[in-house]
Amino acid sequence: MTNSVFDPVALRSDFPIFQRTVRGGARLVFLDSGATSQKPRSVLDAERNFYENHNAAVNRGSYLLAEEANAAYESARQSVADFLNGKFEEVIFTKSATESLNLLAYSFGNSQSSSKFAVKPGDGIVVSEIEHHANLIPWQQLAKRTGAELSWFSVTPEGRLDLSNIDQVITEKTKIVAITHQSNVLGTIIPLAEIVKRAHAVGALVVLDACQSVPHFSIDVAALGIDFLAFSGHKALGPTGIGVLWGRSELLSEMEPFLTGGSMIESVTMTDATWAPIPRRFEAGVPNMAQAVGLEAALKYLTEVGMERVHGHELDLTASALSQISDIPGVKVVGPLDMKDRGGVISFTVEGVHPHDVGQVLDSFGIAVRTGHHCAWPLMRRMNVVGTTRASFYLYNTEDDVVALVDGIRSVQKYFGV
Amino acid sequence: MTNSVFDPVALRSDFPIFQRTVRGGARLVFLDSGATSQKPRSVLDAERNFYENHNAAVNRGSYLLAEEANAAYESARQSVADFLNGKFEEVIFTKSATESLNLLAYSFGNSQSSSKFAVKPGDGIVVSEIEHHANLIPWQQLAKRTGAELSWFSVTPEGRLDLSNIDQVITEKTKIVAITHQSNVLGTIIPLAEIVKRAHAVGALVVLDACQSVPHFSIDVAALGIDFLAFSGHKALGPTGIGVLWGRSELLSEMEPFLTGGSMIESVTMTDATWAPIPRRFEAGVPNMAQAVGLEAALKYLTEVGMERVHGHELDLTASALSQISDIPGVKVVGPLDMKDRGGVISFTVEGVHPHDVGQVLDSFGIAVRTGHHCAWPLMRRMNVVGTTRASFYLYNTEDDVVALVDGIRSVQKYFGV
């Protein structure tokens, strides 16, 4: 990785998977990074090095390997904190963003009624129609369990969050506003500052689902002014099985634990237990150490490339794809048609061809896209589609991939005679 | 791996970590497999192969990589089912045994009061004094949240489960009996059949914490007659970040979900959701795919060596170590002194030397043991010790490791002049 020009073709050689071919020898055109990203060699090497040289249970041994494992694991925590501009003890390792968001919902649900985190009948929880199921169902369930009321921002036909009624959606009763930074379907980036301002004005906590933003552009939790943030390692060049919950330390340190067990305790009797300080309080059991180490390598890789360049490159590809795709007759982009507040995700429908069939034909040319409801079923209904085909871009994609996609869509139309 | 004689020295060459040396060039004498195991090359290769050739999000794409990822992930599930003699849909992948046990406690806690899984005031939950915190605190918390009563089997001074009052401990009110198969501190294997019989006679469910048994001897869930079982991959030659919950399908398929989000749903609206069938219902989000694949490779490795031979070898080492250690004046074994119903874990104290110091001196000879309360604090109090030093054996240990340990303990005594 050099610091000179950004060269996605050169960079692809860091990702072993691009050496393989797919259906019938086709080049792999991977346009599904919104679901999961490919991994550079340095991430795989970091994990392997952990297992081959430093593998031992953290927090638990006083021998050399355990010391090294501990140092590796806690260094990963510091790297995540640095990447987000947060503090060391504010970074909790989970298995995924899904777990991070559930952790919050369960921790709030576990609070004593006297706690400021307690959610009570009449309290409000606010989400939006663009939520991924992972940032919707945990809050539905919390609302059901506590008697709180779930309300939401709706989406404009163009695919923007409608904040026109923000003062009616976020009210004095609102305790939690849980919202997605960038839609995994539409690519829309939300007007976060306005939401944070209103939420904090009424004393509500802001939970940011940053699954689609942390991997793609530089995030500064302090500057955003949010209270909690969740993302998944596997979408950010990291291993599977690792996620992050970041939370402001003054909040986390007063919250109830979620998973209980080893390493998260202060002391234990047969009938009772007290909790360790953060971050340990939220990390029960032998953690996903190798995956944390792999995530650190992934963030290091991204940092070396430079998040601005990653983002700039994605925007270039998206702008190009967006204009070419929306020019094809019979193809409709679902989501904003311009590049304002928009990330590297494009959803579209092809008239007369079901998304599943679009995806299948594209696959026959080696093009990997995602089809269906993208775990955002309410949004699908809102946009009046049964599903979409989605292309999502990352640093290893090239203009050739865009060309392949556009040609592919035309072939789909030809194949189905539409 | 040949099918002829069992040769732990030859087998060590499958584990890259044994190529390194520790403190001052010492040979690594790894006696902490009870905390986490080392990994054979085949496990690391399997994970890497997944990432380098088949990496894509499961359940979500119709392109070739996604098909392959799905096949790999579900093959891992089948392999775990085969290893335990359970059924495919009965295997839930979690991040750890800790998560598996919490999943159960939360799922029961989430049940409607009309459900047979609901836990109510007056209901009983039974554990034991040998529990690891991971199989104790989740049940303490469930009891607190529901008003159920926690009771427990005590431990005899020798370190055996005291079943003399089994009919008073497990009563008609008991709904759940959650118990450890083999103590991670004492090595004791519990009289499971008697407990299962009594539990089922009163209609209670049996949850087995098999963290210390699945990796070490052959387990047949059908033959054991239990209802649920939890174990961690990292203690069974597998990667970190993967655990298993096995449960009888007729039970799992009626239970409430734990983590909610993508892939575990049947349908979703803004206010409500319905659940997918098992096993998906319990696997929200993009799963720890590479780790599942790694675990499959680990179980395959164990199967090729043969669980009987793994177990036999551990028993040989344990018998040898047990007799030599208990012969050292000033050293006291905490736990059974004979080999009856006992696995490859030995805890001991050295008079006049704190376990932490014992471990430190052993470490200076390259011997990795664990010291402290081993996440079983109530058991420590019960056995009247502040902590112990624990050596635990696995297939890659040798008689030389036992010799090193015994010599090491003598050196500890010399060093501290006791």
Place this chain on the structure above:
Amino acid sequence: MDLDSLYQEVILDHYKHPLHKGLSEEKTIQVHHVNPSCGDEITLNLLLEANMVADISWDGVGCSISQASTSIMSDLLIGKSISEAFSILDEFSGLMQSKGGSKGNEEVLEDAVALAGVSKFPARIKCALLGWMAFKDAASQGMSDEASNKQGEENG
């Protein structure tokens, strides 16, 4: 090209001109099934008469495979006895699990053999089975309803 083994002419025809689509009023039972991984949905009305599949009608959204398969299934099963229908269903399920190893028994499956290629695409098997599983569910429920009705009559 592999794609053509998936999208046989017959399938594309059924997709464009599905049979028995549009719900009929006459029904013994109605079921609604979804494929949660892609969001496809089907509503199926089944009319049973004296252990015969008197009518199937359906509606829903889905890909070419699920639509064509449902179209073929309904046309094939109408007029069959329930036990015949179930054995055809078994035959079809077997074909779907064949991983491309079987061409399908045309005598039993008729047009449905055109779906043989689906078995090479694991992610599409669920699409091909969506309508069939809805039928299976409806028929099982319909029969047990009938059974309990009969029992009700006998007891009453």
Place this chain on the structure above:
Amino acid sequence: MDLDSLYQEVILDHYKHPLHKGLSEEKTIQVHHVNPSCGDEITLNLLLEANMVADISWDGVGCSISQASTSIMSDLLIGKSISEAFSILDEFSGLMQSKGGSKGNEEVLEDAVALAGVSKFPARIKCALLGWMAFKDAASQGMSDEASNKQGEENG
């Protein structure tokens, strides 16, 4: 051998003959601290008089490092002003974080420099700090109690 840099003579002496061990009746405040990773516990009584550390006494179970460090700490801090005690504590914390890079300032730390070797063993730093952190907690609480008592008196 590295081990000897950890277990200095001074440490083993203090371990075998700990100073100020055994809780005294005279105290301003009592605190109880545990090291959850190994189960070590300490109870510490602190007597404050006019912003001076008039007495420290303690009891507990722990490894040689935690016992010796608490022994050394109590002997070192008794008789110091609170602000002096806190600056010694800072000096000691700094030494513990030095990763073997510092021998410690003997003028300030006296016997506590014998613990310099601990900084090379990350897992043991918490042991060495257990007693010091208990003191810090006790002193902070004691001072804020005094402050609020004073305020109470002033307000009363």
